Amino acid sequence: MPRYLIRKLEQVALLSPEDRRLIEELAHRRTFRLAAGEELAAEGDRPAAPRLFLEGWACRSKSFADGRRQIVGLLLPGDFFDLNLDLLQAMDHSVAAVTPVLLAEIRRDALEGLAERRPALARALAWDTLVQASIQREWTLNVGRRTALERVAHLLCEIFRRLEAVGLTEGAACELPLNQTELADATGLSVVHVNRVLRRLRIAGLLRLRGRQMELPDLPALNRLALFSPGYLHLARPKPEASIR
Amino acid sequence: MPRYLIRKLEQVALLSPEDRRLIEELAHRRTFRLAAGEELAAEGDRPAAPRLFLEGWACRSKSFADGRRQIVGLLLPGDFFDLNLDLLQAMDHSVAAVTPVLLAEIRRDALEGLAERRPALARALAWDTLVQASIQREWTLNVGRRTALERVAHLLCEIFRRLEAVGLTEGAACELPLNQTELADATGLSVVHVNRVLRRLRIAGLLRLRGRQMELPDLPALNRLALFSPGYLHLARPKPEASIR
DNA sequence: ACTCTTTCTTAACCTACGTTAGACGCTCGG
DNA sequence: CCGAGCGTCTAACGTAGGTTAAGAAAGAGT
Numbered sequence: 001m002p003r004y005l006i007r008k009l010e011q012v013a014l015l016s017p018e019d020r021r022l023i024e025e026l027a028h029r030r031t032f033r034l035a036a037g038e039e040l041a042a043e044g045d046r047p048a049a050p051r052l053f054l055e056g057w058a059c060r061s062k063s064f065a066d067g068r069r070q071i072v073g074l075l076l077p078g079d080f081f082d083l084n085l086d087l088l089q090a091m092d093h094s095v096a097a098v099t100p101v102l103l104a105e106i107r108r109d110a111l112e113g114l115a116e117r118r119p120a121l122a123r124a125l126a127w128d129t130l131v132q133a134s135i136q137r138e139w140t141l142n143v144g145r146r147t148a149l150e151r152v153a154h155l156l157c158e159i160f161r162r163l164e165a166v167g168l169t170e171g172a173a174c175e176l177p178l179n180q181t182e183l184a185d186a187t188g189l190s191v192v193h194v195n196r197v198l199r200r201l202r203i204a205g206l207l208r209l210r211g212r213q214m215e216l217p218d219l220p221a222l223n224r225l226a227l228f229s230p231g232y233l234h235l236a237r238p239k240p241e242a243s244i245r
Numbered sequence: 246m247p248r249y250l251i252r253k254l255e256q257v258a259l260l261s262p263e264d265r266r267l268i269e270e271l272a273h274r275r276t277f278r279l280a281a282g283e284e285l286a287a288e289g290d291r292p293a294a295p296r297l298f299l300e301g302w303a304c305r306s307k308s309f310a311d312g313r314r315q316i317v318g319l320l321l322p323g324d325f326f327d328l329n330l331d332l333l334q335a336m337d338h339s340v341a342a343v344t345p346v347l348l349a350e351i352r353r354d355a356l357e358g359l360a361e362r363r364p365a366l367a368r369a370l371a372w373d374t375l376v377q378a379s380i381q382r383e384w385t386l387n388v389g390r391r392t393a394l395e396r397v398a399h400l401l402c403e404i405f406r407r408l409e410a411v412g413l414t415e416g417a418a419c420e421l422p423l424n425q426t427e428l429a430d431a432t433g434l435s436v437v438h439v440n441r442v443l444r445r446l447r448i449a450g451l452l453r454l455r456g457r458q459m460e461l462p463d464l465p466a467l468n469r470l471a472l473f474s475p476g477y478l479h480l481a482r483p484k485p486e487a488s489i490r
Numbered sequence: 491a492c493t494c495t496t497t498c499t500t501a502a503c504c505t506a507c508g509t510t511a512g513a514c515g516c517t518c519g520g
Numbered sequence: 521c522c523g524a525g526c527g528t529c530t531a532a533c534g535t536a537g538g539t540t541a542a543g544a545a546a547g548a549g550t
Contacts, residue, residue, distance in 0.1 A: 062386045068390045088376075089481075090479075092379045092382065113360075115357075130327075132378070133381065134333075136378065137381060140315060140388060144315040147537095179498085180498070180499095190538050192537085192539075234337070392506080424528090425529095436528090437507090438506085441529095
């Protein structure tokens, strides 16, 4: 069931069969389904138990009273939300399902003493948390210093690479269940401008969209345009041709 | 020596004298000094041992080959850099001293088994990591959705509140060793525009600058202008009058 | 087949911010 | 005391991206 998580962790850690069994066990206890659009947690809520995304996309977002909204992160299959977040008093952001979602609740006690019992697994989970932090820094850079074109392109490159890491790409194609409003909120742009940028990418032959699927026919060119250097994802086996450095 | 860290942690956790002794011990082993402007780590470097900032300011930044640069975070006295970062292969960002800095190297083995030996302390350290992540999300929101005026104001509010948490404010005043270039890089703006915004804040009576000190004569008004709600800092005792929610 | 609703798309216009340029004042080394 | 170098400040102008508005497409439910 938690095959995406396992696939991701195995890119950077050697998991024993016992580790894999433990992950399965972690993830099997209690699973939930959410419909697209449903909120998992709202700003101000008391954080609940950590959860693992088994299927589907969600996003973290923060918003102002006047309606401005920023998506501050994407949660893809195999991602945790949030391993330790329940130490905090109140959520500082919301989490909402973008597509129908399947998730597993992780019981806190299952993680106790993990560092001693299964050090490789504990390290892999710590690695995942660090990567989430690194992605967050890249997003700050993205909205802070990239142009609109670079920004959207970068988001697409990141999504593709992250899905690739969990085996959810097919050739140059993958899912893209975000609508243009959501792309705008993730990049700090207006919907209209996102539309303009997508058109330019399409005309340049760098992007094809049909329904909720996207295809990136010339990934190296898109990576270059986006100033995408995949190092920040800290994956062990980056595709050499996907790198600009 | 690590009094700022202790002060910060005691806002949210009950530390036993033994915990405090342990922190002192952690921090005393090896200390370093860096001059203003020196780099602690560069993008691509292999991460070193975790460090604790005892005195002085530093910043994390990422940049492009064409010179664009984004400061993605500030490291203030009492902050860690980075508790677990040495699990990663390569730094995804740089860290540079903004002022002369005093820091302590934390030996990894000192943290082993901490969860069992000193659970309250281990939780306090995990809390600190989570707060860093929360701040990073707020920065993404800041550069993504706030106007230039709000952005700069928000940065000032955050700096003030974080310094207050470690006891480094005096009345309405605190240090601000960042020059306008650095403020621009932290907010995703140009230097010229930061200057314009600072002028507006000064004229509005919300900011007074002399040398490397700033004074915020009307903090509630500045908080409102900045859309600053201190919840994301997850401090236990927020000043009620400093909140807008 | 219909509406209802959401999403996408484009055009016309506007503004918040960036860019370029230069003046002015520190401070620090010689 | 001088200049070099850096940081601050301001003005003039340019542009990337926002806003408003409205039509076209695409689903979703009946």
